[in-house]
Amino acid sequence: MHAVEAFELVLALLALVIGLHWLALKLRWPPATALLVGGGALAFIPGLPAITLDPELALVLFLPPLLMDGAYYTALGRFRRHLPGILSLAVGAVVFTTLVVGVVAHMILPSLPWAACFALGAIVSPPDAVSARAVLKGVHLPRRLEALLEGESLLNDATGLILFRFAVAATLSGVFHTGEALQSFAFVAIGGVAVGAVVAKGWVFLAKRLNDRMLVMLSTILLCWAAYLAGEAVHVSGVIATVTAGLAMGWYQHEILSAEIRLRANSAWFILVFVLEALVFILIGFSLRAAIERIGGITAIPLAWVSMMVAVVLAVTVARFVWIFASEAVLETARKFGIERARPLGWRQATVLSWAGMRGVVTLAVPLTLPTEMPGRDLMLVCAFAVIFVTVVVQGSSLGLLIRKVAPVDADPPAQMALPAAEGAMAHARSEVVERLAYDEDGTLIHPMMLEEHRKRMRFMERYTAEPAAAMDGLRSHFDVLLQAIAASRAELIRIHRAGLIEDEVLHELERDLDIEEMAMIFQRGD
Structure with a gap:
């Protein structure tokens, strides 16, 4: 595609974003649903040029600013207060879902190696920060539930990516050591926090000494990519580094940024995040065409693959419910034994939390990075699309209705000052x-x-x-x-x-x- 044609295509996609977003508002749909369905439908229009999404570029381009935006506005006090619950979802639920999907996949397709099955589980296990933010906009939730969903969406991508790399390495090498994997997991996570803190410290130092407001605004916008790329460069979690830097910037910006810079930067950042979020879902829909063509068309999909897609979607959904309600049972038991810090959510909040498991950009981009010699590569890609489509369209569209029907109650005590x-x-x-x-x-x-x-x-x-x-x-x-x-x-x-x-x-x-x-x-x- 010629450079000018590529630019024209980008402009056309932005116009499409406006139209689909307006349509979503008119139909009272979540914008993510309209963008995903609209992009997928338009991708199959005859004569339309194929759009391929480079997986490495997708992660670097979209993930850091969207993670930073979520971290920047995260209620840090509630994040710290509910960190055990957040880690239970971001680490425990992701690992559990990976294992469940791996077992189910191996039962349906025994010829697929165990490590490859767990790689598939790691691909579809982490709910996506972009999807969660897009669907939950305008939805009123109890503060604890909101903190859990926000915190989970910020950290679980790191867990899924780490598990995915371990599973791919084990598949290709045929060797897996649990002890080494746990050590590597700890190093990557703690290293990500350290790198993010260092980058944020550098931003604080720089922002205090830049006298030009445009330079301060530019450094603020570039912080997300600086943290992510720095983390990846030293082989730790770029996701955790970005989240750490975003939390730090959100905490210190009140004291560092002037009113003019904050107002101008927030306006520019709002537009940037809106465009990136919208393009993510448009490109996910368009990428479906390339995946279908790769396997020879829809009619060429084997029946066993259809069974696998249905089973993986069900496994992902059921595993989240099982983990969350099992955690509720543990908290209820601990509460009965007099442990005051154990505070169950209650069935209303637990139901909403279980249903809010939308997947998105990470689940799309990660399988595209699989080496060509990876067993079941095309199957993993098709399953990833199925999980994204069902969770965003079905769960995302019905989440608002579920919240209204279940009516979760905010049981957290209010702050001392209103x-x-x-x-x-x-x-x-x-x-x-x-x-x-x-x-x-x-x-x-x-x-x-x-x-x-x-x-x-x-x-x-x-x-x-x-x-x-x-x-x-x-x-x-x-x-x-x-x-x-x-x-x-x-x-x-x-x-x-x-x-x-x-x-x-x-x-x-x-x-x-x-x-x-x-x-x-x-x-x-x-x-």
Whole structure:
């Protein structure tokens, strides 16, 4: 394909994204479902050029920014609080599903080597971060359930990729050592955390010293690829490195990035993530054509392969239910024995968690990286497509309905401070600064309108976001004081968040208001 034709095709895909996304909104479908089905249907239009997705490029291009976006907005306090449950899903459930799928595959096709069967299990076992985010947008979930799903989607790709590499190596070499595999698993995971922390530390150092806002924004966007590629370069988990760097950036960005950079960068990042998410599902649908043509067309699919696809889809679905409800039984038993930290989800949340197992870009890209001499390569690719299609279309489309029917209850205790209390704390911090700076050194009141306004803010919270008074003498000094007051509000907001008194959602909402107000002050001051 000519370079210009490739560019035109990209533009056509972006136009297709707009149309399918609009159609999904009209039909009230999850956008991921419309994009996947639409891409798959359009791929078979006669005369349309074939689109092949390079697997290595797909992982490097799509995975790091989408993982970073999820990590950046992850509620870190809840992530730490629910880390045991997250690891149970991201490691335990993935390993269990890999074993179940491997056993089922070997039962149906005994000629396929055990290691190859487990490679198939590793391909389809990790639920996808992109699919989960795309499907769960606009769905209200209990905070603990949301933390488990977000945390699982960030970490389980690493588990699946590590298991896949072990299984492929064992298939081709015929040798597998459990002890060495466990050591390698630990090294890759811990090394990924270390690399991500180092890269994030470098970003913090750099962002504090770059004086140009565009350079800071560019370094922020490039951080995801820097962490991923650094992890892969030293042969540790690039996924875990990216997630670690994203969590660190989400924690420190409140103190490092200015309001202008945060607002501009968030807008650019939102568009980038939207386009990448949409293109992932479009390209998954288009890649189905190449997979079907590779095996000689739909009619050439052997009956044994159809049985394998059905069995793998069922195994993936049932294994997740079994793991989650078995974990619930363990927690219930531990609770009865007086272990207070054991808190079962309850059948409502467990049901939703079990059904939210959509697969996506990793399940697509990984089988494409299989060497040509790998036994069952084409079968694994077809099974991967079947799992992606069923989980995204069936589970993704019905998840919202299931949540409404089951109605999971948020049993987590609320934070000590709600939004009004946090606003009150910020207003108090701002008022203290205004009371001090409203007078000059000899005690003369120089900003009476501002002082009166902030005293009213303390008495009437509904006027908290009121605009300052009209232009007056000393306008620049007036806004200088307001900017210092905003800085005090931001410092107080970060303090109460760091103390664990408010949720991350409250932090982001209030900081956004401060950013907009600060930008308004800067523009009105004439900078």
